[in-house]
Amino acid sequence: MSGHETYLLDRTRTAASHTLEVYRASGGYQTIERVLKQPITPLEIIDEMKASGLRGRGGAGFPTGLKWSFMPDRATDQRPRYMAVNADESEPGTCKDRVLMEEDPHGLLEGCLIAAWAMGLEGVYIYIRGEYLECHRRMQGALDEARAAGLVGSDILGSGFSCEINVHPGAGAYICGEETGLMESLEGKRGPPRPKPPFPAGFGLWGNPTTVNNVESIFNVPFIIERGAEWFKNIGVDTSPGNFLCGISGHVEKPGVYELPLGLSAKTIVEEFAGGVWQGRQLKAWIPGGSSTGFVAGSLIDTPMDHNSIKAIGSMFGTGAMVILDETACIVEASLVLARFYEHESCGQCSQCREGTQWLTQILARLESGAGTLEDVDMLEHIAGGMTPGKTICALSDAAAIPLQVALSHFRGEFEAHAGAGCCPVTDQSKVPVTDQSEVKAQP
Ligand SMILES: Cc1cc2nc3c(=O)[nH]c(=O)nc-3n(C[C@H](O)[C@H](O)[C@H](O)COP(=O)(O)O)c2cc1C
Ligand code: SF4
Known part of the structure; x- marks a missing residue:
């Protein structure tokens, strides 16, 4: 397939695409200007977002417009309200938000401004993965340019609407990408997630109404508002529109x-x-x-x-x-690599997750070394079943258990072939020592 319509990465193909000059030359900030000057009402924007069917790009696929509509009515709730843009991007394999922030930071800022108008936000915090130094530098540079041009801060473009945007470096932990862990971290604390309910729209940052959205979700907003929900729905499939x-x-x-x-x-x-x-x-x-x-x-x-x-x-x-x-990859070894990651990143609040992630790692290490048994394979399934679904404060426990459940359902024979094999039957263990002997010897 070739020649499909693109929009998200179009500007990134231009030199210096991160600058205000290039962004403006491609029509940038005209949508927020139109929104504020016509004006297009917050309700109209939220309705357009709902009609577009955009599903959040941070992992759960929750409809973005619907999420925005959960923010309480200003008439009955005068607390300040915020949006946290989730730029923590720590899910292994994921590296898309980085491209947007490095190459097109003004696109994200314009999306934040439209969201701010729609939800009546006082402030937006862009929480950027700590290791993403260049993203942080580019986002801060774009923010400085936008503020100097009257696009951020008080009385934006003379409209009377004010909103502050801040960028904030992440704390170097996967769990700070979970929306309530992120808010704890933004508040200056460690990042163990909060139990839900209350949900962020009712009790978010500093106890105030807050919406958390992924970078790519917010990046889609100016395109949807400029070109319309119908245009967006014509891309992709009915239940998952867009690029x-x-x-x-x-x-x-x-x-x-x-x-x-x-x-x-x-x-x-x-x-x-x-x-x-x-x-x-x-x-x-x-x-x-x-x-x-x-x-x-x-x-x-x-x-x-x-x-x-x-x-x-x-x-x-x-x-x-x-x-x-x-074909040369070993699914047990690959599962072990992931299990170690989740064990390391569990915040430890919930016993299913704290203990379960350790047990999965230990059993997988034993199997991968060839010292495991068929009972170990059953035990993996049993432990993973105790960790999911929805049994813990946040979804990290599910995130650790589900990959193993999926792997077992598709490759059970390969797990069983490791039992009592004396070494990994897929890779040559004598060449590639992947297991840590202390993990192998541990007895969950
Ligand atoms: C352990 C864990 C880590 C997460 N990490 C991220 C992340 O790095 N970036 C992200 O956007 N969402 C992450 N999420 C999902 C967020 O909690 C939240 O659902 C998302 O930011 C909402 O944005 P969206 O509705 O625009 O998709 C994570 C969730 C969990 C359980
Ligand atoms: S599921 Fe895991 S990471 Fe999430 S709160 Fe519980 S212990 Fe912490």
């Missing part, structure tokens, strides 16, 4: 971030955009949307990349970040 940024990595010839319509088959993405599985090898497994969505069998690569189609094969669309594994 998405597909970060594709792993065993492909051309890893990268591609702008594609939702509903395109994963096979087309791998073969036509990412140059196929590298070195002419066979596809073994693929992760549809970031590490939390699990290893799906290569035979399902014809599946369309949209929320409902990926759900129908037992996984999730997540962040749309595909990871490709070729």
Whole structure:
């Protein structure tokens, strides 16, 4: 497939695309100007966002317009209100928000301003992954330019509407990307998530109404308001409209971030955009949307990349970040790599997650070393079942358990082949020591 309509990355193909001059030359900030000067009412904007069907790009796919409509009515609730833009981007495999912030920071700022007008926000905080130094530098530079041009702060463009925008560096923890952990971190504390309810729209930053949205979600806003919900709905599929940024990595010839319509088959993405599985090898497994969505069998690569189609094969669309594994990869080893990540990132508040992530790591390490048993495979399934769904304060527990459940449902035979094998039957353990002996010896 080629020649599909693009819009998200169009400006990034221009030199100095991060500057106000280039952004303005491409029509930038004209939408917020029109919104404020006509004016287009906040309700009209929220209705247009709802009509567009945009689904959040941060992982859960929640409709953005609907989320905005949860903010309390100003007539009955005079507390200050905020938006936190989730730029923590820590889900393994995901690297799309980075491109937008580095190459087109003003696009994100214009999206924030329209959201601010629609929800009557006093302030917007862009919480940027701590390691993303260049994103932080570019976003701060764009913010300084926009403020100097009267686009941010008080009385924006002489409209009487005021809104502050701040960029804030993240704390270097995956859990600070979970929306309530992010708010704790923004408030200057450690980032263990808060129990919900109350939800952020009622009790968010400093106890005030708050909306949390992903960078790519907000980046779509100026396009939808400028071109209309009907235009947006004509791209993608009915249940998942629009384009998405597909970060594709792993065993492909051309890893990268591609702008594609939702509903395109994963096979087309791998073969036509990412140059196929590298070195002419066979596809073994693929992760549809970031590490939390699990290893799906290569035979399902014809599946369309949209929320409902990926759900129908037992996984999730997540962040749309595909990871490709070729025929030489070991699913047990790959599951162990992910399990270690989740064990490390669990904040420890919930016993299912705190203990479960450690047990999964220990059993997977034992299996991968060839010292595990068939009971270990059953035990993995049992422990993962105790960690999900929705049994804990936040979804990290699910994010740790679901990939393993997906892997077991597609590759159970490979897990069982490791039992009592004395070494990994897929990779050569004598060449690649992937296990930590202290993990292997631990007895969950
Ligand atoms: C452990 C964990 C980590 C998360 N990390 C991120 C992240 O880095 N970026 C993000 O946008 N959403 C992340 N989320 C999802 C957010 O909680 C939230 O749903 C999202 O920011 C909402 O944005 P959206 O509605 O625009 O998709 C994470 C969720 C969990 C459970
Ligand atoms: S699920 Fe895990 S990360 Fe989330 S609050 Fe509980 S212990 Fe912390």
